[in-house]
Amino acid sequence: MMDQKQALLDKIRAYEFAAVELNLFLDTHPGNQRAVNDFNAYAAQIAALKQQYERIYGPLINFGFGSGSKCPWQWINEPWPWDVVNEG
Amino acid sequence: MWLYEKKMEYPVRIKNPDPRMASSVISQYGGPDGELAASLRYLNQRYHMPIPEATALLNDIGTEELAHFEMVGSMVHQLMKDAPADEFKESGLGPWYADHERSTWPAIGTGVPFTAAYFASKGDPIADVTEDMAAEQKARATYENLLDLADDPDVIDPLRWLREREIVHFQRFGELLNKLYEEQDRKKCY
Ligand SMILES: [Fe+2]
Numbered sequence: 001m002m003d004q005k006q007a008l009l010d011k012i013r014a015y016e017f018a019a020v021e022l023n024l025f026l027d028t029h030p031g032n033q034r035a036v037n038d039f040n041a042y043a044a045q046i047a048a049l050k051q052q053y054e055r056i057y058g059p060l061i062n063f064g065f066g067s068g069s070k071c072p073w074q075w076i077n078e079p080w081p082w083d084v085v086n087e088g
Numbered sequence: 089m090w091l092y093e094k095k096m097e098y099p100v101r102i103k104n105p106d107p108r109m110a111s112s113v114i115s116q117y118g119g120p121d122g123e124l125a126a127s128l129r130y131l132n133q134r135y136h137m138p139i140p141e142a143t144a145l146l147n148d149i150g151t152e153e154l155a156h157f158e159m160v161g162s163m164v165h166q167l168m169k170d171a172p173a174d175e176f177k178e179s180g181l182g183p184w185y186a187d188h189e190r191s192t193w194p195a196i197g198t199g200v201p202f203t204a205a206y207f208a209s210k211g212d213p214i215a216d217v218t219e220d221m222a223a224e225q226k227a228r229a230t231y232e233n234l235l236d237l238a239d240d241p242d243v244i245d246p247l248r249w250l251r252e253r254e255i256v257h258f259q260r261f262g263e264l265l266n267k268l269y270e271e272q273d274r275k276k277c278y
Pocket of ligand 1: 227253257
């Protein structure tokens with residue numbers, strides 16, 4: 001269970017890192033069509049993975065920008081990212 | 089506004105406490121070339137940039153630095169969390185323990201608190217982005233110093249990753265500086 005959660009989070013992290021890199025690159029190369037295509041492809045994959053994650057584990061982003069929560073409110077669920085045991 | 093994403097940008101999982109190492113790593117939390125100074129430097133400079141590329145890049149790197157601030161804070165937290173008070177004393181960190189116990193706090197290991205004097209916002213885009221490039225190199229050098237001091241692979245791994253990010257940021261700021269010079273030349277042609 002925890003391994004699956006971790007694996008999914010690692011996958012999101014990897015795609016998001018690619019998107020961060022492309023985002024910064026595009027800030028100084030806004031006319032690069034290939035990088036825009038790549039960014040858009042990663043963004044679509046991140047959205048799908050996040051939806052999959054949030055359906056099982058609750059919101060990944062606060063203030064309504066993730067999916068909704070079950071009751072009780074899932075946002076307060078541990079671990080937080082700085083807790084060593086499971087999450088990273 | 090900012091949103092919080094409940095995950096690290098890159099994982100930090102340190103299993104063995106080491107308050108002495110924490111007192112060195114904390115420099116990248118609240119020290120002169122640390123992540124808090126970096127984030128605040130860029131987020132303050134973004135308001136007065138003359139070209140949209142510059143506004144966006146400062147906004148986005150300033151935001152990424154907040155994720156690094158969280159990573160370094162997590163490292164400090166994990167390095168101190170399960171250490172007994174004795175270990176603080178033996179590492180010469182009795183004074184830290186007296187004032188902060190095992191808490192993170194933006195300061196350097198000797199207790200000097202964070203100050204806005206660590207960064208500048210001159211108002212001149214070329215001066216500011218030149219400062220940003222130096223800041224990235226100083227952060228890279230600090231991470232290399234920390235790598236010299238570290239022996240735990242759990243500590244080395246995130247330090248190496250953070251060092252790499254400084255190199256990427258330096259590269260992007262260099263590209264931006266060229267664009268700012270082009271903009272300056274364009275404006276001077278009548
Ligand atoms: Fe940086």
